Amino acid sequence: MSYLDLQRLRAEGQAFMEAISRESYLAYAGHKKTAELQPIYQQYDRVLGPEALELTLDAFRSAAEGTEEKRSARLLLEWEIESQAAKPLAALDEREIAWENTAVIRSPDGQVVQYQAAPIEIANTRDRAARLALDAARAKLVKNEHAPMRLERLQREKDYIESLGIGRDYNSSFEAMTGISLENLADNCDRFLRDTKSMWDDTLRGVLRSSLGIKPSEAKRSDALALFRASEYDDAFPGREMEATIRRQVTEMGIDPTANGRITFDVGEREGKRSRAFCSPVRVPEEVYLVLRPHGGQSDYNTFLHELGHALHFGYASPDYSFEFRWLGDNSVTESYAMLFDHRMQDRGWLLRYSKLGTNHVQKFLRTAGLEELHYLRRYCAKLMYERMLYSGDVPWSELPDLYVSLLSSATGFEYDPADAFVDVDPGFYSARYLRAWQLQSILNEELTSRFDVDWFRNPSAGPWMVGELFSRGQRENAEEIAARAGTNKLSFKPLIRKIEGLLEA
Ligand SMILES: [Zn+2]
Numbered sequence: 470m471s472y473l474d475l476q477r478l479r480a481e482g483q484a485f486m487e488a489i490s491r492e493s494y495l496a497y498a499g500h501k502k503t504a505e506l507q508p509i510y511q512q513y514d515r516v517l518g519p520e521a522l523e524l525t526l527d528a529f530r531s532a533a534e535g536t537e538e539k540r541s542a543r544l545l546l547e548w549e550i551e552s553q554a555a556k557p558l559a560a561l562d563e564r565e566i567a568w569e570n571t572a573v574i575r576s577p578d579g580q581v582v583q584y585q586a587a588p589i590e591i592a593n594t595r596d597r598a599a600r601l602a603l604d605a606a607r608a609k610l611v612k613n614e615h616a617p618m619r620l621e622r623l624q625r626e627k628d629y630i631e632s633l634g635i636g637r638d639y640n641s642s643f644e645a646m647t648g649i650s651l652e653n654l655a656d657n658c659d660r661f662l663r664d665t666k667s668m669w670d671d672t673l674r675g676v677l678r679s680s681l682g683i684k685p686s687e688a689k690r691s692d693a694l695a696l697f698r699a700s701e702y703d704d705a706f707p708g709r710e711m712e713a714t715i716r717r718q719v720t721e722m723g724i725d726p727t728a729n730g731r732i733t734f735d736v737g738e739r740e741g742k743r744s745r746a747f748c749s750p751v752r753v754p755e756e757v758y759l760v761l762r763p764h765g766g767q768s769d770y771n772t773f774l775h776e777l778g779h780a781l782h783f784g785y786a787s788p789d790y791s792f793e794f795r796w797l798g799d800n801s802v803t804e805s806y807a808m809l810f811d812h813r814m815q816d817r818g819w820l821l822r823y824s825k826l827g828t829n830h831v832q833k834f835l836r837t838a839g840l841e842e843l844h845y846l847r848r849y850c851a852k853l854m855y856e857r858m859l860y861s862g863d864v865p866w867s868e869l870p871d872l873y874v875s876l877l878s879s880a881t882g883f884e885y886d887p888a889d890a891f892v893d894v895d896p897g898f899y900s901a902r903y904l905r906a907w908q909l910q911s912i913l914n915e916e917l918t919s920r921f922d923v924d925w926f927r928n929p930s931a932g933p934w935m936v937g938e939l940f941s942r943g944q945r946e947n948a949e950e951i952a953a954r955a956g957t958n959k960l961s962f963k964p965l966i967r968k969i970e971g972l973l974e975a
Contacts, residue, residue, distance in 0.1 A: 473520050475528060478545070479792040485513035485552075486796050487752055494749035498760045499741030506563075510556055517552050522633075525549040540945070544793040547646045551897065554629050561622045568618065576606045584610065591691050592698040597681070604691035604886075612888035619891040620866065626896060627860060639860040643898055647799070648947065651857050654901055658850035661962040662880055665969070669843055672973055673882045676840060685882060693883045697841050699767065702834060705825040708765025711773060712736055714823050718813075719777070722925075724932030726777070728754065728784030735760040748776040750783040753795045753943075757784045770824075771811050778807035785940035798944025800899070802951060804906030806939060809913055814838060815972060818924045832975055839972025844881060846907065846965065851880035852893070853900045860898075909948045911964040913939070916955040 488509045496504035515521065525546040532538035555562075572584035580603065582590045587607045594600040627639045636642035640651055670685075677683050680696055712734060719726035726732070735758050746761035746769070759780040761773055782803050786795045813819040815838040820826050826834055855876045858864050864872055870887035877885040877893075885893075895903075917935075921928040939951070952960055 473515065473524060475524065475541075475545070478516065478521055478524060481513060481516045482545075482548070483792040483796065485509070485516045488513070490749055491751045494751055494758050494760070496741075497743045497747060497749070498735055498758070499739035499743075502741065506559055510559060517549075517556055522549055522553060541791065541793050543646070543648065544797040544944075548793070548797045550630070550633065550635070550646060554626055557629065558622060558626060561618065561625070565615075565618050565622070568614065572610065572614065574603070574606050574610055576603045578602065584615075588694060592694040593700075594695065597683070597692070597695075600691050600695060601689060604689070608886045608888040611886075611892055616888060616891045619894070623859070623891060623894065623896070624866070627862070638862060640857060643860075649799075649898075649901055649905070651853075651898070651901065654904060655854050655857050657962060658853050658904065661850050661966070662847060664962075665843060665847065665966060668970070668973070669847060669882065672840055672843070688883045690877075690881075690883045690885050693844065693881065697837075697844070699837055702826070702830070703766045705827075705830065705834075706765055706767050706770045707825070708763040708769060711763045711765065711770060712761075715770075715773060715777060718819075718823055718926060719781070719932070721927040721929065722932035722935075723929035724781070724785075724936060726781075728757070728781065731755055732757045732759055732780045732784040736763065738762065746772045746776045748779040748783070750779075750796075753783050754786040754788055767814065771814050774813060775807040775811035778810035779803055781810075781935075782806045782940045782943075785936045786943040787941045790943050790945065794943040794945035796943075799902070799905075799947035800944070801902040801905035801909060801948040802944045802946070804902055805909035805913060805948065805951075808906050808910040809917075812910060812914065813926055815842060815968075816926070817975075819926055822924075822927065835972050835975040839969050839975065842965075842972065843969050846962075846969075847880045848877065849900055849904055849907075851876045852895070853898075853904055856894055856898060856900055859894065905948045905960055907965060908960040908962060909952055911968060912952050912955050912957045912960070915964060 489506065492501075492504050492506060492509060495501040510517065525542065528538070528542040529546040532542045569585055574582045574584055574587055576582070576599075578599065582603065584607075587603070591600055591604055591607070594603060630639050630642050633642065636645045643649070644651055673688075674685050676696065677685055677688055677692075681688075681692055683692065716726040716734075727734070731754055733756075742760070742762055744762055744764070746759070749758040749760065750756075751758060757780050759776055761776070763769065763773075788795075813823075815835065817831055817835060820831050820834065821828065855873055858872060859869055870890035873890035873893070874885045874887050917925040917931060920934065921931040925931040938954070946954075948960060952958070
């Protein structure tokens, strides 16, 4: 075996990431029937072997705090551990994907629904009794078949990370690797839930009565899906025009939506193509795919804008950066750029210019958007608090479903089902990245507004600024450092609360 140093690890690591990303793109876009990931793991065995882990651990431990070496080593170590953990879990993931692709739900009235399509089907079921029955059938299938698979995966992931001895347990290992304090974030979430509780209770009570005709004590999670489906706005967001409209917006912002041809919009109909839009960075920044099947409707626009934010971030990353700054890092950053775009769906000026809502409907749409934003934030705060308990090991696995129901139900006002306690988990605290992205996104929106005015999304100077100050820097910096450059020394929920209050009063 030849000698492995950091330079080789970077080169081989990049080749490995490109191979995995290309394979996933081909499978999810319907170019291939399945993703064959195992052969890639075998081919790049050395990148994920004990020697590579030792090398990155050494680099991390020996680099002095505050240096560029430490910054690199932290990103490489975090990636090395995540990839090492993913390798033994790949077989479980393949089993789960195969199950999800074939599982069907049979409701008591004889309806047969694909498991993957259940959330959409539930959201679209206007008759409440039928909706609850379908969700009960879904929960039963989850409890018997899906939850045991996810529980096994979570337990193995936790055991593996703890076996590396980076921290005394899973949570402290995560904190040591990422530099993110879960305790601070959970405290922030707890405070956010208390600060917005009366605003949420008051708003929800009225909406449940007027939209669904039910009392707060009756509301179930499946009612939330139906409430936020808001199909009355579908015509304002036509699928046929979506790509051209949003490309026009990016062009008006002063940048090329294809990043000079590096981003490919894969919009063709193809069997096996996923219905939700996604972004695949196959080579960063040279080859990025934005894959979608335009259906129309507000959630389709939302997803497309979100994935476009990721695509522009990858497509405009500086080619001079090392592997770790282009490919790795704090995903709160890329998620915040994605959210900066999807939050235009809460922006009056954007909606009036690029949707067909018109001045008559925009007011009511913004109130619904505020309600939805507050709901998802409260849900994610509760999720983070729950996931922190789950990975801590302080609560026995058997008692987690009750904790899940109590935390999620009280935060959202919708009663959750214990069956979802292991399925509704973002592995590896991705929920923490989303929450930090939410915070950073609101800071960046305020920064863009102060520099380029409220309609920064069509200011030809805003795009080049975003490329120069944000996108080109990959994820070399973490969310706190980018917030600091925007003049805010702490990530917080405060600007989000201000924004939501404004939307609900619209
Ligand atoms: Zn995203």
